[in-house]
Amino acid sequence: SGDSKAYQQALAEHLTDQGAIMYGAYWCPHCANQKELFGAAVKTLPYVECDPEGENAQPQLCQAKNLVGYPTWEINGELYPGVHSLEELAALSDFQEESQP
Known part of the structure; x- marks a missing residue:
């Protein structure tokens, strides 16, 4: 299922391996919603x-990307603003869940 902890973790690792990035701000409710979809992952x-006030902030990087809102995903060099389901992120990043034996 798309909500299992194993799936959340595998997708998060896949996005990291792909060089994907989620840009956001600590005060942004949509960013919190997006993070919740990943659970512990x-x-x-x-x-x-x-946000410069946030932890480990990189505002210059965000400005350079000309982001229109938070969160924004960068996947394979393309920007995707807004909250995306795990299934959408999997499709955007060509994530193939290893079929269970």
């Missing part, structure tokens, strides 16, 4: 904090 997510 959120620790693995490639996340960039855009």
Whole structure:
């Protein structure tokens, strides 16, 4: 199922391996919603904090990307603004879940 912990973790690792990035801000409710979809695997997510007040912030990087809102995903060099389901992120990043034996 798309909500299992194993699936969340595998997708988060896949996104990291692909060089994908989630840009967001600590105060952004949509970013919090996006992170919640990953459950505990959120620790693995490639996340960039855009607000200078946030932890480990990289506002210059975010400005260079000309982001229109948060969160915005960068996958394979393309920007995808907004919250995306795990299934959408899997499709955008060509994630193939290893079939269970």
